Amino acid sequence: MEFNSFEEVMSYYKQYAKKCEFGVMTRRIEKGEDGNVRYATLGCARGGKACNKILNVARPRPTRKTKCKAKINDLKVDGKFKLTTVHNIHNHGLNPIKSCFFRCNREVSDFVKRILDTNDLADIWMNKSFKSLVVRAGGFENLPFFEKDCRSYINKARHLRLGKCGVGVLQEYFLRMRYKNPGFFTLMDLDDNGRLNNVFWADPCSRAGYQYFCDMTTFDTTYLTNRYGMPFAPFVGVNHHGQSILLGARSISSEDMETFVWLF
Template sequence: MGPPPTAYKYQWSNQQYPWISTSAPMSSSASSVSSSVAVSSSIQTNASVATSSCSALPTFFPPTSTTPFPCGSEENKVQQSDSVEEISEATLDSIEVEVQSTASLDNTVDTKEAGTEGGDITKEPKPGMRFESEDELMNYYKHYGKQCDFPVMTQRSKREKDETVKYVTVGCARGGKARNRASNVSKPRPTSKTYYKARMNVMLKDGKLCVTSVLNTHNHVLSPKKSRFFRCNREVNESVRRVLDTNDEAGIRINKSFHALVTEAGGFENVPFGEKDCHNYIDKARHLCLGKGGAQALFEYFRMMQYKNDGFFSLMELDDNDRLKSVFWADARSRGAYNYFGDVVTFDTTYLTNRYGMPFAPFVGVNHHGQSILLGAGLISSEDTESFVWLFKAWLDCMDGKTPNTIITDQDRAMKNAIAIVFPSTRHRYCLWHVLRKVPEKLGSHGQYKCGLKSKLLSCVYDSLTIEEFENS
């Protein structure tokens, strides 16, 4: 069995990232294979590890040296083994664990960042630089920010209806004006905003994102040791997600999985994410799982309803791992009612979430008796633009492509973007209940709010019959 793999510096490719200049020629290395954990109920032919009942979790990955070798040395090349690594500690459920391969951390954790001493240096942004996509732009500026030790964010942007970026401004996350949003003005919340002016303006020209102006002004202390804790730099990559998913399905606690990844990387300083980020990913991934047989039971129920009623409509969306992501359904009565009362539709996701954290999203209309009627419903795993676009398209297919004249929603940016994509000709209005709910928050500190301002505002909203009357009030 060869020596354990050592932490090494990740080399970026100039072909993939042309904005990175390499200070030294890149040495060839063996292809990296991600480490995976397989749970087996029988003894493996090549090797097996018998475990006993114990509260400690087995260390899946052998500890590595925290002192990296030069990239060109033989010690730094990936040592790969097809044999099973012995595990001395025991699992809680006395299971047998097989480590299929031990490989480099290129597929799990980037142990070193670009821009460090002796590594790759990201070029300083200059006007005239061009990028193929928004992702390439953000990857470049994130690496530059990590090199210069400041956090990065998108400060402002404008997009077309098809979500194509028209122009975007990226800069330091500490830039901008500080806003005191605390309800108690005597106890203002601390803020990290320092009017930091470092930014880069980018505009779409000839199908590419072109840098028009750059400002590199620093007015706060840079944080080299804290740069890995910036939100923009904390990322759980795909390989780490697979490890977390596998361990979570095996009943292994997240803190144990995280410490195993830290051991593999050679220390906390080499891990670009924290334990909280692992918890957030697993919590979000669990939202897609309805439990054992849950998605299949739902599919069987919908098939039974379609057998009983030809007008029943349902659609299900699965993720890359064939887990239920979103679902939509509508019965024949809802589809028939929409033909008569589909002029104005209300869509809201704030009323109810099920036990799996999936928001219930109903489409509601009003009939000729002033009664609310259900025009379809769905369950979505996350309230983002992609999920809303899928749900709106499913509802539109169910209603034979007939769009409503007006749709009323709460003040949600993801909903607004999805409506502009799927219902470009539909009037979008905000729900009055959501608007009035924010009145005390915005005007509660006003001296006249409880002395007549509140009643006058409500009278203006509810008693005005014409536009002129509302404006005069």
């Protein structure tokens, strides 16, 4: 069989797997110098060796890995993706009832996304939104997704809401603060689409306090904003009265090394 793109191969194999009642996972992908997929291996989701990642041997976490060998290999030849290897034999039973709940088959439709967005803007808790969807569908078994899939979508949607308009409002606020006091310092990091990645700010009082009380500074990333899920981390020092004082603050989109290097 031949396909025009790797996306077509993935879509076809997922449809085949859903009909034959097993899950799909990507085992291997090789890309060429141009960054496009050149070779890929798609297989059963129960393939691979079972390993217990929980250190507590008294309460091991169950695993569904059975070293299943069912897979396909596709290779890009002359602009077409050709299937070079096909194994359709599974070493485990297939469950037609649970096939729609495999990770590769779970999908939140556009209609459900609109409901989740509306409820989230109205400050309705996710568990109540999901229960309303269950009642509308007539039971959990009639929904092709879980509550955690809805939470994942809302977390991504909250990040996108703070887009160009949100950055503009924040910049206007910082401009007003700098106009009132030139010592107000801000620094913003935007992505290629103009969305906010990271922001740092310090008012004149905090900057002056750092000049005197910089002997010990704490840096905490355990605070999270409820709306956008961007970790908020204050720089806090201690004055000569033993009181905590704010030396600076920042919000970041992720907690990786590149972000922390930019911040410090």
